[in-house]
Amino acid sequence: MQSYEPVIGLEVHAQLKTKSKAFCKCTIKFGNDSNTNVCPVCLGMPGTLPVLNKNLVEFILKIGLFTNCSIRENSIFARKNYFYPDLPKGYQISQYEEPICENGFVEIDSDENSKKKIGITRIHMEEDAGKSIHDLDYDTLVDINRCGVPLIEIVSEPELHSSKEAYLYLQKIKQIVTYLGICDGNMEEGSLRCDANISVRKIGDKKLGTKTEIKNMNSFRNVERALEYEIKRQIESLQNGEKIIQQTLLWNANLNVALPMRSKEEAHDYRYFPDPDLVPVVVDKNWIDSIKSNLVEYPTNRRDRFILEYFLPKYDADILTSEKEIADYFEDVLKNLKTKSKESFKSASNWIMTEVLRVIADKKISIDIFSIPSKYIAELLNLIDEKILSGKLAKDVFEEMLISKKSPNQIVEEKSLKQISNTDEIEKIVDEIIFNPKNKSQVEKYKSGNEKVIAYFVGETMKASKGKANPQIVNEILKKKLIS
Numbered sequence: 001m002q003s004y005e006p007v008i009g010l011e012v013h014a015q016l017k018t019k020s021k022a023f024c025k026c027t028i029k030f031g032n033d034s035n036t037n038v039c040p041v042c043l044g045m046p047g048t049l050p051v052l053n054k055n056l057v058e059f060i061l062k063i064g065l066f067t068n069c070s071i072r073e074n075s076i077f078a079r080k081n082y083f084y085p086d087l088p089k090g091y092q093i094s095q096y097e098e099p100i101c102e103n104g105f106v107e108i109d110s111d112e113n114s115k116k117k118i119g120i121t122r123i124h125m126e127e128d129a130g131k132s133i134h135d136l137d138y139d140t141l142v143d144i145n146r147c148g149v150p151l152i153e154i155v156s157e158p159e160l161h162s163s164k165e166a167y168l169y170l171q172k173i174k175q176i177v178t179y180l181g182i183c184d185g186n187m188e189e190g191s192l193r194c195d196a197n198i199s200v201r202k203i204g205d206k207k208l209g210t211k212t213e214i215k216n217m218n219s220f221r222n223v224e225r226a227l228e229y230e231i232k233r234q235i236e237s238l239q240n241g242e243k244i245i246q247q248t249l250l251w252n253a254n255l256n257v258a259l260p261m262r263s264k265e266e267a268h269d270y271r272y273f274p275d276p277d278l279v280p281v282v283v284d285k286n287w288i289d290s291i292k293s294n295l296v297e298y299p300t301n302r303r304d305r306f307i308l309e310y311f312l313p314k315y316d317a318d319i320l321t322s323e324k325e326i327a328d329y330f331e332d333v334l335k336n337l338k339t340k341s342k343e344s345f346k347s348a349s350n351w352i353m354t355e356v357l358r359v360i361a362d363k364k365i366s367i368d369i370f371s372i373p374s375k376y377i378a379e380l381l382n383l384i385d386e387k388i389l390s391g392k393l394a395k396d397v398f399e400e401m402l403i404s405k406k407s408p409n410q411i412v413e414e415k416s417l418k419q420i421s422n423t424d425e426i427e428k429i430v431d432e433i434i435f436n437p438k439n440k441s442q443v444e445k446y447k448s449g450n451e452k453v454i455a456y457f458v459g460e461t462m463k464a465s466k467g468k469a470n471p472q473i474v475n476e477i478l479k480k481k482l483i484s
Contacts, residue, residue, distance in 0.1 A: 005200065008166050010154075010194055012155075013194075015192070018056060021042055022093070022149065023053065024041035024050065026039050041148070053150060060101060060123060061101075063176060064100065065295060067105065074283075077093050078097070080092045084129060092127060092129060094272075099122040102123070106176070123153065124153055124155075125151070126152075128149040130145070130147045163228045198211060198231060200231060200238065209234070214258050216250045218253075222251060229257065247262065248261045296324060303317045303318060303321040310342075316346075325366065330348065333348050333377045336378030337378050351381065372402065376408060390467065397417065426461070429469065461478070
């Protein structure tokens with residue numbers, strides 16, 4: 001296995017979040033009844049003419065600029081001809097010889113301390129085909145709703161050399177399209193789809209081996225598993241003296257195998273030719289400059305800024321910038337902090353990563369619909385910083401915020417949860433515990449040098465104060481009283 005090098009290229013299809021289809025006014029809403037999001041244009045009726053959705057162009061310009069691509073001033077659409085039952089026109093509108101974006105790249109973190117540049121051959125516009133549904137009676141049902149849904153196809157250079165690198169690249173593409181707000185990145189629902197071209201060669205060889213293509217990978221984990229399977233299969237075939245057949249394979253996630261589907265097509269099999277019904281797409285400098293001026297901050301740049309500006313560990317910064325909405329939420333919290341310091345930034349990071357993201361994961365929701373506004377998290381952190389709440393009480397207040405939707409200050413007032421920092425009041429509680437006969441043996445243990453016993457007294461004091469006593473003051477008073 002170590003004598004061979006995998007060579008992988010990914011073709012990623014991203015379904016765009018436009019309101020209507022690529023060449024007609026039909027909605028792209030997911031989940032509508034079958035064959036209801038249709039019109040004569042997407043059904044391919046004779047005499048109909050497609051009209052390009054301007055948002056499709058704007059979205060592809062955004063990702064083209066984000067991925068360092070050259071933008072073609074004039075690009076054309078082509079007809080990709082093939083017969084599928086769910087393709088009523090008999091062709092798919094796509095781009096071939098003159099794609100709108102080409103020769104770009106993205107960077108992935110190949111390990112903890114280094115980055116690897118992965119080339120992007122092209123990004124082009126196209127429409128989706130329909131969906132064939134195979135039922136238990138071996139009938140095939142066709143749903144045309146998806147026909148004409150706007151897609152972009154992102155084609156990488158064959159510069160990925162392991163399933164892990166492919167996984168990281170795919171994660172980066174998902175992060176980019178979701179940051180830009182042009183795709184929701186949901187592989188399970190098919191809005192982000194990936195086909196992989198794989199070949200293997202002896203290490204040191206420059207010539208590429210015969211490639212196969214794997215389809216039907218509907219999760220990031222399945223992409224990784226399918227690639228690992230096919231790499232191993234190809235290497236074992238070559239070691240056994242067999243030839244690799246160029247073919248398209250379908251990944252079966254239940255059996256963990258890639259099964260042959262058909263021989264691999266070449267470009268000439270699709271008989272590409274310019275679409276006579278669509279004029280060239282002309283993109284001038286003013287349009288590009290307008291798009292560029294409104295682009296969001298690149299996720300890797302934002303991560304690096306979080307490390308430098310907020311003194312966060314890389315681990316924290318990676319998590320907090322994994323999604324644009326989470327990064328926005330974090331920065332909104334920081335804006336409302338009274339004390340802005342390295343410690344307060346780290347405290348905000350900890351609360352979001354542990355408490356906020358825990359709730360989001362448990363409820364399977366996005367942070368956009370998380371019930372606690374960022375200003376309330378900042379208010380909670382301010383109460384901790386001002387010693388009004390202990391960490392334990394703050395977590396109780398957080399749970400109450402989830403239920404009541406009230407602000408931390410309101411909850412603290414209503415439930416009288418303010419932390420006790422009055423030394424006289426805490427001393428009274430401590431005295432009752434130290435001089436309680438049942439605790440005599442624990443006192444003796446401490447005085448004999450077993451300082452770990454202090455944890456017992458802290459716990460008893462916190463219990464007696466219903467968690468309200470300031471832990472730092474509790475520790476100070478206990479040490480003073482237990483020695484005397």
